[in-house]
Each structure stands twice: as C-alpha cells, then as structure tokens.
Amino acid sequence: MTFDLLFDLDGTLVDTVYVTSDVLNEMLQKRGSQRVIKPEETRPLVTLGGEAMIAGLFGDDCIDALADVTEYRRLCLGRDTDDNSLFPGVRKGIERLHALGMKMAICSNKPQNMVEKIMSDLGFDKYMTAMVGARPKLPRKPDPALLNIALDEMKGEQKNCWFIGDGETDQEASALLGIPFVFASYGYGTPISDFPIEVSCPDFTSITDFLEKKLNA
CATH class of the missing domain: 3.40.50.1000 (HAD superfamily/HAD-like)
Incomplete structure (x- = not known):
C-alpha cells in the first residue's frame, strides 16, 4: 500500500513572495506610485487570497482590487518559476x-x-x-x-x-x-x-x- x-x-x-512582490511593485510603478512592497510585507498576507492581499499591500493605491488581481495574475503568467x-x-x-x-x-x-x-x-x-x-x-x-x-x-x-x-x-x-x-x-x-x-x-x-x-x- x-x-x-x-x-x-x-x-x-x-x-512565491519574491515574484509576487516584484510583480506588485511593477504594477505600482506603472501607476506612478512611490510605494515599494518588500517580500516580508507580502508573506503574512499571501494566504488571504489575491484581492485581500493586494488591497492590504496597495493601501490607498488600490482603486479596484478585482481589476488589480486580474492584472497581477496576467503578469504572473508571464514569469517563469524556477x-x-x-x-x-x-x-x-x-x-x-x-x-x-x-x-x-x-x-x-x-x-x-x-x-x-x-x-x-x-x-x-x-x-x-x-x-x-x-x-x-x-x-x-x-x-x-x-x-x-x-x-x-x-x-x-x-x-x-x-x-x-x-x-x-x-x-x-x-x-x-x-x-x-x-x-x-x-x-x-x-x-x-x-x-x-x-x-x-x-x-x-x-x-x-x-x-x-x-x-x-
């Protein structure tokens, strides 16, 4: 057996916190934000799910959590996992x-x-x-x-x-x-x-x- x-x-x-942080920072940079997310900030929020994680990390830079998580996942699909x-x-x-x-x-x-x-x-x-x-x-x-x-x-x-x-x-x-x-x-x-x-x-x-x-x- x-x-x-x-x-x-x-x-x-x-x-995944390093790739996640990198992708989120890319999103923030594109919208002109000065916010920088560190991997250690990401780690405790990962288990909450995409929308809650992004809302928590983006703060005032989060306009639409659903749209943000859709963009986040699109960008993640372009990254290879090694x-x-x-x-x-x-x-x-x-x-x-x-x-x-x-x-x-x-x-x-x-x-x-x-x-x-x-x-x-x-x-x-x-x-x-x-x-x-x-x-x-x-x-x-x-x-x-x-x-x-x-x-x-x-x-x-x-x-x-x-x-x-x-x-x-x-x-x-x-x-x-x-x-x-x-x-x-x-x-x-x-x-x-x-x-x-x-x-x-x-x-x-x-x-x-x-x-x-x-x-x-």
Whole structure:
C-alpha cells in the first residue's frame, strides 16, 4: 500500500513572495506610485487570497482590487518559476516520494492555469496525477471540494490520503474531509486549535521523512 498525497502549492512547495512582490511593485510603478512592497510585507498576507492581499499591500493605491488581481495574475503568467522559488528539500522530496510509488496531486486556491504553469515550469507536472486549482463555480478551500476532485482524478482513496499544507484553510479543509493533516510550519500560515494536526514539520525534508516512516510502519 502507498499513500495518496494532496499538496497545497504556495507556502508548501513554492515560496512565491519574491515574484509576487516584484510583480506588485511593477504594477505600482506603472501607476506612478512611490510605494515599494518588500517580500516580508507580502508573506503574512499571501494566504488571504489575491484581492485581500493586494488591497492590504496597495493601501490607498488600490482603486479596484478585482481589476488589480486580474492584472497581477496576467503578469504572473508571464514569469517563469524556477528552482530558486522552491522551499529547501522540495525537489529531492517530491522525487523521493514519487520513487516510493506515492500518488501526488496539487490542491490550490491559485487559478487553474497558474497552477499548471508553475508545475510545468518546475517539471513537476510529470509527478502529479492531478492538479486542481481555482475554477469557475468551484468552492475554494476550506471547502473540501478541491480535495475531492483531486482524489477523484487521481483515483485515490480517502482512507490512504494525507493533505500537506501550510495554511489555516488547508487545515480546515483536511478536517472537513476527514483526512490527516501535515502542517508545513515553514510556510505562510499559522495553525489553529479548532482542527487537528497529525504532525508539524519545520522543513520539507521532515515531511518526506515522516511520510516514508509511516509508509514503512
């Protein structure tokens, strides 16, 4: 028996705050703003979602958050994601889990086309049996709909499934689906006491070690 692994994307596999800050600063510069956004300002707002993040970071420079997030995503699609964006240990860890025969999928609130582009840029699409991002009329996490779609696409089983993520919405979605949650404590989010955590890991290597140990137990 192997495990079916569902991964969040931002804050779990990929650290996007540097690209995000760069794109937002490009937008601000184009509108003549003197505001400069630093990566450390971006980090605590990433889990809020695009509109809330931009509204919080742009302040008075935000005229229309919906229009701004549309422009932000358009610009992001023009940027390539390379290994410098990966958290330490992620590439070796994903390769190791794949070699162990584990089925893996992405469950992200990031738009579907952005999820697919990032996975393709990194060459991770060959390891993922499903990649589920935000789609029209599909509820976002913490609703477990994304997780259920991923499990269905990967022909996985809930009883063998783990969800690995860094955010409060990941933790809640895992609890609502009734699967164990591995908390990536190096990411953007903060765990909440309302929902269970199977284990908290300080880096991706620890996540890989934990899952391999569970597999061999």
